[in-house]
Amino acid sequence: MLTIDGLQYSNWSREIFEQMRAGGVSAVHATLVYHENTRETLSRFGDWNRRFEQHSDLIMPVYEAEDIQVAQEAGRIGIFFGAQNCSPIEDDIDMIEVMRRLGLMIMQLTYNNQSLLAAGCYEAEDSGVSRFGRQAIAEMNRVGMIIDMSHSSERSTLDAIELSSRPVIISHANPASFHPAKRNKSNAVLKAISESGGLLGFSVYPFHLKDGPDCTLESFCNMVVDTADLMGIDHIGIGTDLCQGQPQSVLDWMRNGRWSKEMDFGEGNKNNAGWPRPLSWFKDNRDFPAIIEGLRQKGFNETEIEKIMGLNWLNQLKIGTKPL
Amino acid sequence: MLTIDGLQYSNWSREIFEQMRAGGVSAVHATLVYHENTRETLSRFGDWNRRFEQHSDLIMPVYEAEDIQVAQEAGRIGIFFGAQNCSPIEDDIDMIEVMRRLGLMIMQLTYNNQSLLAAGCYEAEDSGVSRFGRQAIAEMNRVGMIIDMSHSSERSTLDAIELSSRPVIISHANPASFHPAKRNKSNAVLKAISESGGLLGFSVYPFHLKDGPDCTLESFCNMVVDTADLMGIDHIGIGTDLCQGQPQSVLDWMRNGRWSKEMDFGEGNKNNAGWPRPLSWFKDNRDFPAIIEGLRQKGFNETEIEKIMGLNWLNQLKIGTKPL
Numbered sequence A, B: 001m002l003t004i005d006g007l008q009y010s011n012w013s014r015e016i017f018e019q020m021r022a023g024g025v026s027a028v029h030a031t032l033v034y035h036e037n038t039r040e041t042l043s044r045f046g047d048w049n050r051r052f053e054q055h056s057d058l059i060m061p062v063y064e065a066e067d068i069q070v071a072q073e074a075g076r077i078g079i080f081f082g083a084q085n086c087s088p089i090e091d092d093i094d095m096i097e098v099m100r101r102l103g104l105m106i107m108q109l110t111y112n113n114q115s116l117l118a119a120g121c122y123e124a125e126d127s128g129v130s131r132f133g134r135q136a137i138a139e140m141n142r143v144g145m146i147i148d149m150s151h152s153s154e155r156s157t158l159d160a161i162e163l164s165s166r167p168v169i170i171s172h173a174n175p176a177s178f179h180p181a182k183r184n185k186s187n188a189v190l191k192a193i194s195e196s197g198g199l200l201g202f203s204v205y206p207f208h209l210k211d212g213p214d215c216t217l218e219s220f221c222n223m224v225v226d227t228a229d230l231m232g233i234d235h236i237g238i239g240t241d242l243c244q245g246q247p248q249s250v251l252d253w254m255r256n257g258r259w260s261k262e263m264d265f266g267e268g269n270k271n272n273a274g275w276p277r278p279l280s281w282f283k284d285n286r287d288f289p290a291i292i293e294g295l296r297q298k299g300f301n302e303t304e305i306e307k308i309m310g311l312n313w314l315n316q317l318k319i320g321t322k323p324l
Helices: A014-022 A038-054 A066-073 A094-102 A131-143 A154-163 A187-195 A217-231 A248-256 A285-297 A302-320 B014-022 B038-054 B066-073 B094-102 B131-143 B154-163 B187-195 B217-231 B248-256 B285-297 B302-320
Strands: A004-008 A027-033 A059-061 A077-083 A104-108 A146-148 A168-173 A200-202 A236-238 B004-008 B027-033 B059-061 B077-083 B104-108 B146-148 B168-173 B200-202 B236-238
Touching: A004 A168, A004 A236, A004 A285, A004 A302, A014 A077, A014 A285, A027 A038, A027 A302, A038 A059, A038 A077, A038 A094, A038 B038, A038 B094, A059 A066, A066 A077, A066 A302, A094 A104, A094 A131, A094 B038, A094 B094, A104 A168, A131 A146, A131 A154, A146 A302, A154 A168, A154 A187, A168 A187, A187 A200, A187 A217, A200 A217, A217 A236, A217 A285, A217 A302, A236 A302, A285 A302, B004 B168, B004 B236, B004 B285, B004 B302, B014 B077, B014 B285, B027 B038, B027 B302, B038 B059, B038 B077, B038 B094, B059 B066, B066 B077, B066 B302, B094 B104, B094 B131, B104 B168, B131 B146, B131 B154, B146 B302, B154 B168, B154 B187, B168 B187, B187 B200, B187 B217, B200 B217, B217 B236, B217 B285, B217 B302, B236 B302, B285 B302
Parallel strands: A004 A027, A027 A077, A059 A077, A077 A104, A104 A146, A146 A168, A168 A200, A200 A236, B004 B027, B027 B077, B059 B077, B077 B104, B104 B146, B146 B168, B168 B200, B200 B236
Antiparallel strands: none
């Protein structure tokens, strides 16, 4: 079954790529950067080029949606890139096309904080999409870079959907109706995403789940059932937010970048500052079959499961990443 | 006739692109940068993306050699990119593959001065290819970025030819036997370039010509005849070094970058600090037919002229820019 994970940021290694293969993973949306500027983003591409060279038997880059099928036929896992923030383009709209050419297929307009483009989901004031944000959305539409609002605020997300001529996605989050986290999304946002032709990727990051690390597979799959009813079977997928093997320093970087002198704990708090304990039924890339089985138990048919597990993501890439 | 110019750095405009079309130009090696660092190089790609968007009826980018034929069939001029210096990669070998992906098909190891990779043709001491230079040559060979030694020193050029597993080129210069300028090349270098499978692109920049701006077309074509005898008909092409419409500030930037507080006059001097007066028979892109006619007068047959005017350059791009 074509299995596409709509977000991971792991401490990439041969072991992890082998686990992807063992878990039947066809392609992964790999986060390239959180707060890195343009120059630093190029070095993250450089890191990946080294991985592609060293592990060419396991992984290959995805520059166009069709490359996922090329990878599959070659028995390799396709890696496609996204940024969790707009930091790779700095203040320069020309960098959108440059980054797209390099393989950045997806970009979030914000990462929790206000950015040059929009407001993040942790801001007290949700100022919506900015002047530069409007220009950037039009340019992303033009060059075929998918707009991802996972870490953005409510109004900014609705603004982006209205401004964008192409579908807008939430690569990794869950419905707030399932678990009311700042990162999870209102039904209004989810319906608008679906109506834009976009997609929600379900997260298994414990902070996004009811009962946190104790969330059961059944509870997760009930959420999928409810969201399928809300958004439609063509607009949901997986976006695990899997961060395998990352040290605390990476979590601190995600949360604090270079913007804070005080420690910001993000979704955690002072007494719970570390990585969350993983789910019992989803620890790493080998556990995708568990999700497939959980969906079967809930009564989804095979066609529906194929859509959720990968075809909807493939379709998003096909319609979202071709230049206009 | 397929006409490829192996180097230009003009003050790009619609007028110039129209002149290219009028002159029957199929493709041009456009210099992207002289001293720009990695981040600045991205903005030069950004400038070109805007030109490709604005003048899409006249020009298109060349990312692979085959794109030149695509451009020709579309009635457009193909633009392929090179750097006159290794500044786009800074001190970071990973930037070679990143820049190649962005479309940098050709890179000089030095621009007149010593670089991190090799010695330039204006240095008193010719230290040859450096430690980083050896690594960079291997990486350029791997990813398919052509090594251009136009502004490099004698020993560095011979070193690079020996170290490189692929042909090495001189995109724009002339034989020193024709005119003994620092930028022109010894017969030993030219023979080694030819034996590597590489190419010399003949320059019409007056500083590289006997009698400077008064060099006649016949004198230029005699040089071509002599060089064809030395290097072979498959290893010569055109590399005009045409810098149309550039202000003095650009010449100063080429010569001084950020490295000199005193004004360096390059090939000129204090009393001759400006752009040279152009040749009477080659003023701009409309004058390529004059060169073709000059070569006919010298007795080259049509097959030979086709090689000199474009096929040899096309062949270099075909053999030099595919990843290993």
